[in-house]
Amino acid sequence: MIDPDEPYKTQIAKQAKIIEALINRAERGHEVGGSAYSLFESAIALQTEVWEKTKDLEKALDTLGRASSELEIAYQAQERIQRNLADAMVAMEDGFALFSEERLQVCNAQFRHLLADVEPLIKPGLGFDDYLAAVNASKYLNRDDSGGISRPQPLVKDQGSGERFSSFVMELRNDRWFQISYRQTSSGNITVLQTEITDIVRENRREKNRLIDQQAHFLQAAFDHMSLGICTFSSRGELLVRNERFGELLGVPLSLLKKGSPFQRIIEHVERHEILEHKGRRSKFASWFKVMRRGETMQERCRRRDGMSLDIRTHSLPGDGFIVSIMDVTAETQAAALLEQRVQERTAELTEANRLLQIHAIEQIKIEAALRQAKEAAETAHTSKTRFLAAASHDLLQPINAAKLYLSMLTETAGQSGAEDVVGRLKRSFTSIETLLQALLDISRLDSPAAEFNITSFELGSLLQGLAGDLAPLATEKGIELRMVPSTRWVTSDQRYLMRCVQNLVVNAIQYTECGRVLVGCRLRGNRLRIEVWDTGIGISEEDQTRIFNEFTRAGGAGKGTGMGLGLSIVERACRHLDHPVRLVSQPNRGSVFSIEVPLAAPGRTSVCENPMMEQLLDGSLDLIVMVVENDADELHAMTQVLESWGASVLAAASTVEAAALMQEIGTAPDILLVDYQLDNGDNGIETIRTLRALAGIEIPAIIISANRQRQFLQLCNEMSFAVLTKPVQLVRLRALIDWKTRARSA
Template sequence: MIDPNEPHEIQIAKQAKIIEALINRAERAHEVGGSAYSLFESAIALQGKVWEKTKDLERALDTLGRASSELEIAYQTQERIQRNLADAMVAMEGGFALFSEDRLQVCNAQFRELLPDIEPLIRPGLEFDDYLAAVNTSKYLNPDENGVIGRTQLLMPGRPGRRFSSFVMVLRNDRWFQFSCRLTSSGNIAVLQTEVTDIVRENRREKNRLIDQQAHFLQAAFDHMSLGICTFSSRSELLIHNERFGELLGVPLPLLKKGTRFQRIVEHVERHEILDRKDRRSDFAGWFRAIRRNETVQERFRRRDGISLDIRIRSLPDDGFIVSVMDVTAETQAAALLEQRVQERTAELMEANRLLQIHADEQRKIEAALRQAKEAAEAAHTSKTRFLAAASHDLLQPINAAKLYLSMLTERVGEPAANEVVSRLNRSFTSIESLLQALLDISRLDSSGAEFNITSFDLGSLLQGVAEDLAPLATEKGIDLRIVPSTRWVTSDKRYLMRCIQNLVVNAIQYTERGRVLVGCRLSRNRVRIEVWDTGIGISQEDQTRIFNEFTRAGGAGKSTGMGLGLSIVERACRHLDHPVRLISQPGRGSVFSVEVPMAVPGHASACENPVMEPIADGGLDLIVMLVENDADELDAMTQILESWGASVLAASSTAEAAALMQEIGTAPDILLADYQLDSGDNGIETIRTLRALAGAEIPAVIISANRQRDFVRLGDEMSFAVLAKPVQPVRLRALIDWKTRARVA
């Protein structure tokens, strides 16, 4: 019922109320009680409770007594602290005041007496802002030196966490006080006024001493300078000068005393004609206008005795100006000498420039002649390339027809002597064909627009094709030709790579009298190195540097070893394809040629690639073949070969004639063989499109042409026709017809 934490007065009051209530209850119980025993029992119980409360009251009174003693001690301590604070404030040399909750609590006499006109206001309870306002209006402050003092200036110094700031107040009687303000942790404001007049005056004296010392040093520096120096005030009165100034301008020392005006010095120089100004007067007003604009005035004069002077006038920060005079005689003479040399050198350069101009004109004429010669050479080269490209078809046409006729003649001639003649003719035409193909390849590779069809393909099938093509040549010479099978895929132009390997193998066979030729592959990181080994005559070190040139053969080679174009084609093609070619050879031991080709990820061969050629199948060719060829001899020869195989041939010389024949027989042919280049702008591609459109079906087709451009091969893939290169080999033609017609039947 009684909280021991409550004040003792409250606890005693509650206990008194409890006792009074218990007494009243006892009296009422006596009035209405039934028996003496119950009254006695109640009195005993009441007496026990009274004793307990009495003990509690005694303990409370004891606690209250101790608290009173502690409070008395605290009062005494506070009074002692206040006396000590008062003694300390009296002993302080400066003024001190303490503001609590923005009101003045205590201050010393110095604080009140600093500004006599506001002393009546300084009493306990004075607002801090009112105090600052009174200070700002005090007549004892120097208004020129002090700004407005505000709360923001004192209590918000601008740096977080900083609780102290100070500034200096200047009184009218040249007294200086440092006004310090500190914000205590309890939110009180302590103000301290400290007189710093002695320090300020000492600083003034030290400053004046340093200025005098610097002036002495400056004068000493001026006196030791080779430059004439003189400074003037804002009123053009002389302040400092050195002896050199008077010597250079011929001004006497009495005139160079402190306070002499600048205009007097100028008038003295002009009156005595010390400077040779060539009838020009000094623009004294103009000089001063330039100085006021913070510009530098600079003029060069010549004394009567030949001395050259450079005079410069610059403005100073205090609106004064400084005049400097420099003897530039040596520089002037050097400049004159330099100018003379420059003039001489200029004349030499002008003469050299004239000669160079003549040489440049001659050079331009030579360059123009060379440019014309280059253009003529390029035009000739372009004309040669166009001629060879255009002539390839016409050159191959008769060779193709002759080889077809020889093929039929070989089958029909039975006499041995006639067979020998036909065989020789075949070899001659084969040599002509090889030479013509080599020349055409070199022409294509030398042209700026050489095209390559870069694809990924199986290297093993390419090597197998080389083996099948060159096996008869190796057998004829008695050379063991071996091809190591490979399953690698490479990235290159398949036709040019095959041509390069064929040329290397043919060279190896031609330069090997006995032994063998080995073709295989090695891995070199991410590339495949195709190597051709032979046991031939070898190549000397001297010949290895020129063996790749046109019409060049190794020393010791016989007359039947070709025209020396094969390796030239290999070098050109591999250079364009970025396939490094290497040669290792030792005379009498043999040679190793190698070509490095990028390795590719294995894939599937294109369905439009030429099939592996097989021997001519037995039995007749029971097909209707549409043959389109503009050359009459080749058309006749091809017709006879196809009819000899049992085919029914529809011969035409143009697309229109072929379409008319197909409409006449009322059915589409089984296969279409068309030359690419026909007459009057017609071509085999247009023939394929026209006949397939008339038939409403995709007729198997083969284009016979010498054109191997990339776009032409890509078009063959898109239109699903095969390409057979001229001159036509009957065995390849028959195999290609069988492959295309079997695919249609399937």
């Protein structure tokens, strides 16, 4: 019923009305009736309520009294603050104003009297923007050259406090300066402060002038101590600053070098007295002023009449002025002239040296031509040597081959024991000659830059078994055991040279072993195969192990008849070309182990054309027609006798033409062709085989006999499907090869 927010007087009046109403009700209750006790109870209850209301009323009156006292204190504090603010504003030397809701609330006299034409507007309620506009339009402000002043700026937010502020500086006509700053408080009011900074501005102006004067003094002192001649001019060409060196170098009197002297007068003096020359003619120094007015930079080197060289440069300065610098470059010019003279002298020397070099180059060309001719002569000689060796391999082995054929026949026909011994000695002698010639020819081929190798993949086991069969008689003759461990591995190498190397190692082992055995086997070493030859011979000392691979060198302690010392030399050369490492482990009187490492190859099909299985010399009759083509009469006769002794019918011819005529005469093709490769008059065995096969219309089996081991030759033989038999011919291999070729055709 009573709102506690209402004034205390209103609450007290309402409470009085309520009490009065309650008393009237109680009185009306007595009048209406009821027992005395009920009336008493009602009076007691009413009295209790009156007491409670009286207490509440007393509390309200007490609270109202305290509130009145606090309000009185607040009024007094506000009046005191206002008096203090007024006193502070009056005591302030600067103008101060407070804008609330962007309307002027209060200001001091300094703020009001700053600008006379703005003073009538300074009244409470003046808008903040109107105040700024009035200040900006005041006639008492000193305008700049453009007619404007430092404009008031909008309020900017302070990043630290979050309040907005701004300020600007204005100059009055009587050289007074004020800074007007205004800030927005946290309550949204704007305070404006007008601070006079005239003393600060004037002090800064005096300090600036002092610094300018001091800088000018320093600049002049620097100019005076410079070796350059320096002079600055204004945009109108009037002299500003110069040093004494400028007048000394330019040769101009001091009366023309006073401050404010025109640049044109100085130039006219220089031109009139012809003080400067430019490379033998008068300088165009007078035209520089026009160039400098265009803002360009100029440079010119001049010479005075006394011989002094000057380097004159001009540069533009801020404000359209320019600076002229003069440098004495006499020493530099003289040095340049001296350098130029030295360059000319050096050029003459270089020209002479170049002429001598050209003469030397011509002589060098002649020498190179002579060397080229000598090289061509050496290459021609080497080619001739190669052709000679190729011919020697044929011509030297030709009679040996015939002699071996005759010896074979003589061995078969000789019945007397004495004759058989003589034949055996003769055969061993020819074998030694053959071995020596083969070794010399092999070394010559391996030393040749054009040495060729026929690298193929083949099975090693069958070749080692064949080698063991060939060398078994030699081992038996010496009474030692030759054992070959079987192997089924395939390797990649030149088959002929590899087997020749292994053969040389086995022969050496047999020759240098008096008793015991020789073992040949293979060991795997990763992706390579090591072919090892073990013997129980005399062994090799450490000092001999480093030299036994040289030509005609034998190990110490070797007896006579143990070889010529070429076998290991061939092994070293061949394995070096084939990249097959050769190793030696040996101890004197205990034996030696030689090994050759070759790369492994994947198993494949054996090339029977190159490696037919050799068989023992057959005893049966060779019932075949054999065409023999050989240009050497003795060898042709010997081969014919051997073949006829085997039971064959022989057709002998000395050339392709004779062979073709002989085949046409008998009217049938022979069973096999046995042809020498190198024939007379440019003829060769390959053409013979082609011609006879073309005449017969069939592929006649053929064997070509040659010492040629070139790769192209062997590839051609393989393509034409005929076998190659090297000289000197071994009859065991010849008989087995003839039997294999004819059986292959029959099959």
